[in-house]
Amino acid sequence: MRQLVSSGSPYEPQIGFSRAVRVGSVVAVAGTAPVAPGGGVAAPGDLHGQTLRCLQIIEAALAEAGVPLANVIRTRVMLTDVSRWQEAARAHGEVFGAIRPASTFVEVKGLIDPGWLVEIEADAVVEAGAAA
Template sequence: MALVKRVSSGGKWEGLFGYSQAVAVGPLVMTSACAAAVDGRPSMIDDPGAQAKEAFRSALDALVRAGAGIGDVVRSRMYIVNPEHAEAVGLAHGELFGVVRPTATVVVVNCLTHPEQLVAVELEAFRGWRE
């Protein structure tokens, strides 16, 4: 039976909605969607690149707490509310993951959970076969 490690940010939504910020099971670590927020409110309003960087920092922090690192990231997903934000968000991704080069998907969505959220990101990592 695989050991499962669940990582929480301590935010109220995790308990209310019944999810973890990250889950590690065997060699895999996955994050829930992360956004740029302070005390549950969007931050860096009107700056999709800055929101992406902060969202990736939050997701990477969760990965580290679950036992993975940036070099273990194999897949990223970026959810944006405006296709014009793709370049700024992609450049933020490139700054962080240019050497790692995980697979990457950008999805344009109608909206996120708060109207000032422009970007949400998810990461998946593979820690190799560890005993």
């Protein structure tokens, strides 16, 4: 079984990717940027707010794939300014403090939109015995 999940991002058809892909018990969530619900950049200049927005989008994609946020096993947080990592870490901890997935924070030269300060990927698994 291969399930594709879209978030409605205009980049998905242009680039040729899905927000998330579920194959069997594994769900991979693509790099997720802080896109506001109506388009544009969510929380301009606010790294904490942008990180929370990315995680909201990830949570919605996982829910559509039938997987709760608690099943996330890995995140990758890409920052345009790693000196501000604690702002992103605070948001990550607010969401994943009890879940504690493996996580990596890295600095990147830039993201597609210069207003994006962060982009996040996530991997999750379906619990044993859950319906596929």
